[in-house]
Amino acid sequence: MELHKIESLLDKYFDGETSLAQERELQEYFTSPDVAQHLEQYRPMFGYFAKEKEQRFDGTLPLEPRKRKVVAWLSVAASVAVLLGVGKFAYDNLGSQTTPGDLGTYDNPELAMKETQKALDLLSGHFNKGVESVSYINEYEQSKDLVFKK
Amino acid sequence: MNQNEFIQIVNPFKDKVFRLAKRLLVSVEEAEDATQEVMVKLWTKNETLPNYNSVEALAMTMTKNYCLDQLKSKRASNLQLVHSNYSDRSPSVQKQVEDRDRWAWMEKAMGDLPEQQKLIVQLRDIEQYEYEEIASMLDMNETAIRVALSRARKALRDKMTKTENYGIA
Known part of the structure; x- marks a missing residue:
């Protein structure tokens, strides 16, 4: 093919004005073994385009819609199972706890007395401990009185 | 449309879909995933496919959209695509x-x-x-x-x- 034709085609090519047929001509020229020396720089471009067109998709096409449905149903089933599990757990554990009003009772008055005393002892013990630590505050009061004399 | 008919329609351009996806997503694996995704989407549309005048053009548009979406979510999660798969055959x-x-x-x-x-x-x-x-x-x-x-x-x-x-x- 005449060189000047290729050159003018190239100009048009870079301006986006070539037709597909002309672009094919260019590609043919540049993938042939004898490319003019000063056009050598364009060879990799057209060579690359031609090479890229040879890539093939070799994966498989997963066209089985049922599989996807099975997966969807599996997740539904799993979430139902989890819900049921949580529900049962809550039912068993929370249900066995005593209701707020029912705290149990004693049949023997003596035993009841003892237990009540024990409980009150415990309460007063803790209460005294609290009061003891509050007595430290008096220290502050004393040192304050030292500074601010009445 | 049954599966065989669908494959007949899809076969001529599935490589093009793959190459377009690879151009945008760079990695072969991602491009394969994209191709499969697009094909599955097409397959789920198979009732309405005869209404399109060019299934190929539809497929290419879907591929473009899918890949751009992928890229967007990639960028959001700061993943970088590295290209390491120049295919080298025909020496x-x-x-x-x-x-x-x-x-x-x-x-x-x-x-x-x-x-x-x-x-x-x-x-x-x-x-x-x-x-x-x-x-x-x-x-x-x-x-x-x-x-x-x-x-x-x-x-x-x-x-x-x-x-x-x-x-x-």
């Missing part, structure tokens, strides 16, 4: 061995183009679609496509000339 001739190096430069130069230009170069220079078809696939007008294509081709030329002359890009 034998000395000249072709040299070419491989330059093809790698071309691949890099193409990778640096903006997404839209990548798409257009892929569709025109590699898949050789008519402007009209590209316009319908990308939902752009033909003039805009010509302008973008010309810009992209010149950018590629400039990059390649630089590489040729100084060995740098």
Whole structure:
């Protein structure tokens, strides 16, 4: 093919004005073994385009819609199972706890007395401990009185 | 439409879908996933497929949209795509061995183009679609496509000339 034709085609090519047929001509020229020396720089471009067109998709096409449905149903089933599990757990554990009003009772008055005393002892013990630590505050009061004399 | 008919329709362009996806997503695995995804989507539409005048154009549009979505979510999660899969077949001739190096430069130069230009170069220079078809696939007008294509081709030329002359890009 005449060189000047290729050159003018190239100009048009870079301006986006070539037709597909002309672009094919260019590609043919540049993938042939004898490319003019000063056009050598364009060879990799057209060579690359031609090479890229040879890539093939070799994966498989997963066209089985049922599989996807099975997966969807599996997740539904799993979430139902989890819900049921949580529900049962809550039912068993929370249900066995005593209701707020029912705290149990004693049949023997003596035993009841003892237990009540024990409980009150415990309460007063803790209460005294609290009061003891509050007595430290008096220290502050004393040192304050030292500074601010009445 | 049964499966065989569907495969008959899809076979002629499934490689094109794959190549377009690979152009945008770079990695072969991602491109394969994208191709499968698009095909499955097409298959689920199979009742309405006969209503489209070009299933191929529809597939290419879907591929473009899917890949751009993928890229968007990739960028959001700060994942970087690395290209490490230049396919190298058909050696034998000395000249072709040299070419491989330059093809790698071309691949890099193409990778640096903006997404839209990548798409257009892929569709025109590699898949050789008519402007009209590209316009319908990308939902752009033909003039805009010509302008973008010309810009992209010149950018590629400039990059390649630089590489040729100084060995740098």
